[in-house]
Amino acid sequence: MAKKVKKSKPIATKKGRSLKLSKKNKIILGSLLMLFSIALFFSFVSFYFTWQADQSLLSEFSDRNEQAKNLLNKFGASISHFFVYKGFGLASLIFTFLFFITGLHLFLSLDKKGLLRKWIWGLIFIIWISITLGFFAEKRPLLGGIVGYEMNDFLQDYTGKIGVFLLLLFGLTVIFVRLFQFTPETIINYFKQKSSSLGTDLKTKPSKAIDQSDLAEVLPEKEEAPQVIDTYTHKKDIPPLQLDDTEDGFKVEVGKSDEEDDIAMEVEKIKEEVEDTDLLSNKLVEDFGEFDPTLELGNYKFPTIELLDQHGVGGGITINQEELEENKNKIVETLRNYKIGIAQIKATIGPTVTLYEIVPEAGVRISKIKNLEDDIALSLAALGIRIIAPIPGKGTIGIEVPNKNATIVSMRSVIASPKFQKAEMELPIAFGKTISNETFVVDLAKMPHLLMAGATGQGKSVGLNAVLTSLLYKKHPAEVKFVLVDPKKVELTLFNKIERHFLAKLPDVEEAIITDNTKVINTLNSLCIEMDDRYELLKLAMVRNIKEYNTKFKARKLNPNDGHKFLPYIVLVIDEFADLIMTAGKEVETPIARLAQLARAIGIHLIIATQRPSVNVITGIIKANFPARIAFRVTSKIDSRTILDAQGADQLIGRGDMLFTQGNDVTRIQCAFVDTPEVAKITEYIGSQRAYPDAHMLPEYVGGDDSGTSLDNDISERDAMFREAAEVIVVAQQGSASLIQRKLKLGYNRAGRIIDQLEAAGIVGSFEGSKARQVLVQDMYALDQLLENEKK
Numbered sequence: 001m002a003k004k005v006k007k008s009k010p011i012a013t014k015k016g017r018s019l020k021l022s023k024k025n026k027i028i029l030g031s032l033l034m035l036f037s038i039a040l041f042f043s044f045v046s047f048y049f050t051w052q053a054d055q056s057l058l059s060e061f062s063d064r065n066e067q068a069k070n071l072l073n074k075f076g077a078s079i080s081h082f083f084v085y086k087g088f089g090l091a092s093l094i095f096t097f098l099f100f101i102t103g104l105h106l107f108l109s110l111d112k113k114g115l116l117r118k119w120i121w122g123l124i125f126i127i128w129i130s131i132t133l134g135f136f137a138e139k140r141p142l143l144g145g146i147v148g149y150e151m152n153d154f155l156q157d158y159t160g161k162i163g164v165f166l167l168l169l170f171g172l173t174v175i176f177v178r179l180f181q182f183t184p185e186t187i188i189n190y191f192k193q194k195s196s197s198l199g200t201d202l203k204t205k206p207s208k209a210i211d212q213s214d215l216a217e218v219l220p221e222k223e224e225a226p227q228v229i230d231t232y233t234h235k236k237d238i239p240p241l242q243l244d245d246t247e248d249g250f251k252v253e254v255g256k257s258d259e260e261d262d263i264a265m266e267v268e269k270i271k272e273e274v275e276d277t278d279l280l281s282n283k284l285v286e287d288f289g290e291f292d293p294t295l296e297l298g299n300y301k302f303p304t305i306e307l308l309d310q311h312g313v314g315g316g317i318t319i320n321q322e323e324l325e326e327n328k329n330k331i332v333e334t335l336r337n338y339k340i341g342i343a344q345i346k347a348t349i350g351p352t353v354t355l356y357e358i359v360p361e362a363g364v365r366i367s368k369i370k371n372l373e374d375d376i377a378l379s380l381a382a383l384g385i386r387i388i389a390p391i392p393g394k395g396t397i398g399i400e401v402p403n404k405n406a407t408i409v410s411m412r413s414v415i416a417s418p419k420f421q422k423a424e425m426e427l428p429i430a431f432g433k434t435i436s437n438e439t440f441v442v443d444l445a446k447m448p449h450l451l452m453a454g455a456t457g458q459g460k461s462v463g464l465n466a467v468l469t470s471l472l473y474k475k476h477p478a479e480v481k482f483v484l485v486d487p488k489k490v491e492l493t494l495f496n497k498i499e500r501h502f503l504a505k506l507p508d509v510e511e512a513i514i515t516d517n518t519k520v521i522n523t524l525n526s527l528c529i530e531m532d533d534r535y536e537l538l539k540l541a542m543v544r545n546i547k548e549y550n551t552k553f554k555a556r557k558l559n560p561n562d563g564h565k566f567l568p569y570i571v572l573v574i575d576e577f578a579d580l581i582m583t584a585g586k587e588v589e590t591p592i593a594r595l596a597q598l599a600r601a602i603g604i605h606l607i608i609a610t611q612r613p614s615v616n617v618i619t620g621i622i623k624a625n626f627p628a629r630i631a632f633r634v635t636s637k638i639d640s641r642t643i644l645d646a647q648g649a650d651q652l653i654g655r656g657d658m659l660f661t662q663g664n665d666v667t668r669i670q671c672a673f674v675d676t677p678e679v680a681k682i683t684e685y686i687g688s689q690r691a692y693p694d695a696h697m698l699p700e701y702v703g704g705d706d707s708g709t710s711l712d713n714d715i716s717e718r719d720a721m722f723r724e725a726a727e728v729i730v731v732a733q734q735g736s737a738s739l740i741q742r743k744l745k746l747g748y749n750r751a752g753r754i755i756d757q758l759e760a761a762g763i764v765g766s767f768e769g770s771k772a773r774q775v776l777v778q779d780m781y782a783l784d785q786l787l788e789n790e791k792k
Helices: 023-060 073-107 115-136 141-178 184-204 212-218 276-288 293-297 321-337 366-370 373-380 411-415 460-474 493-502 517-541 546-554 577-584 586-598 620-624 637-644 676-687 722-732 737-744 748-760 780-791
Strands: 242-245 250-253 264-267 342-349 353-360 386-388 397-402 428-434 439-443 450-453 480-485 569-574 604-610 628-631 657-661 666-671
Touching (some): 321 353, 321 373, 450 460, 460 493, 480 517, 517 546, 517 569, 577 586, 586 604, 628 637, 722 780
Parallel strands (some): 450 604, 450 628, 569 604
Antiparallel strands (some): 242 250, 342 353, 628 657
16 A cells, blocks of 8 residues: 555745644644643633632732642633633633644644634634623623623624624524534424334334234235336326435335325435445545655755845846837838838837837738848847737737847746746746746646757757756655756756756666766667556556546555556756767657657656757657747757747847747747856755655666667577678678668668677677777678588
């Protein structure tokens, strides 16, 4: 079964996180409350016998020589005077029950569900009883306390005694209806059932015992046939069925066929059966609470906002009125030169770009303004002019003009924004701020994969750091794991410090961050195995996605003995995809295509970054399965179309200026800046805390050596074309699968298997990336000798 843990109620802290009471603290606090409630009980009871004698000692609490008659001495006299005399009178005894039941819940780590309801109704009872006793025992203020006496006196001043009585009666009605579920129907049905059962008992109960001889005289000689009621034929002497909806079920009465016969039939509603597994899970949740995956690292503390720097001056946007007016005049003048009139113009200032929205005069063609992009850029003497004609959802045309003094968007301002802090998302990512200076937050789980491209030095690595930082600030180590691929060997190495918290790796790999491209293949295939295993778990659990699965597992409806476990999200990050494609080619593209197509539902999400967005790197399969794309500045319109299927990325100004699309509109964003020292402080803060024993282990992939080939020297399983392929390789002295394909007219997969067999036989060398394999056999004679020796 799942680990039996009690989910304690979190205590809110200043930073919005929660602090949970430990088991020991709950036992201590629970025992204190229970003992305090017992002390209150004896103090209150004793107060009614000793209050007159202790009245004069209330002001002498600090005098140790004075002793009170109360069972708990001066403490009991003082606290009873406060609760009973100045408070609610006899109703104060309910406080002892409330404190005791609260302490019992903490002491035994019981489910606190319904505890708040007990307190609410307890306080309602205390107030109602206090006022009632103040009303009926006006001359005995100790029964209702000062609260009851004063409340009763206050109400009588406005409503009189009759009004107070009616209000108390109304309060009693509310209590009976809301707490005890009393309604007129339930009362009537109760008396109906009692009278009906009483009548049945009177009919069936014999007046005296009858022996067997008397019984023989009473019974008729001939046994009567049982009466059959035809429910299909409407007879005049049989009235139709009458339904009486009672509390327990539907009572169906059949009318009399004659005056003597009285046939009654009761039909009970059968309650919907609950499966044994649901009953068991409900009992486990009631006893131990829902399964909490974060309890293993229950003391984990999320990174604080102080770890991030506030870049820029004050974090706000400086408005340059002169610049705005100058740009407006130049835009209007340029359009007027081409006989294009403007009816209205409006400016929206962003951190790096200002959007000028214009409404052209009637009769102006939009394409005419669109064609003036370069002319407007020339008149403004600005780099990165972008015209949006028209702006989606608005009847305006947008002209984006870079600001002369750009404002840095710090990661701190984005993380601290309410939009990110209150984001109810599975994998929230804060990219930065839009042109309208709004924090841009998206859910990676809904993207479901992200393609990031841009020229060197335009902000891709900072963008990846922003993605990872967002998840580190929002998710617990039990909820998300990262698989990091860093061919540059320097961009993601800082995250080594959180290996045992957030990273995932293969069982036989020392470093969690993959820097060797030849090892990426095994990791990708391992993720495919993980994907297949997770789909099998979803199938057994009869759910459709990871969110439903984890919800069911937390509710203890899935048995760990059947292989079920809590599934964290897995985020695969590849920093330089083009280099990976150059090195491994199809061996990488195939598993990535599988993951991109199928992994969304089971919580595996891909983030791929590349600085060379060419069609042989970002293929059709990749683009089809990566609807969410980010484009930093690129050098040509072709690259922009490759990434976004639209122009615009070539007109960005760099330094984090980016375009984001999720398959529909394109949004311009200034990416949040997070510097390397900030990332180092965050990972150091997390890495210094208690961690899991090891990184999250991916399934073992048994597929070959580091080159990605599988060596098999079984002669009986060699391909039928093995000899011919060996001769082609030796004659050409070039070991490549493409040569075998061309010469022998074979498919790629078959040629690849033959190359593996040639390597196992010692004819060609090992895999060397994009280079051709070395041929180890010099001529045909040496080949014949090698193959003959294998047969011996």
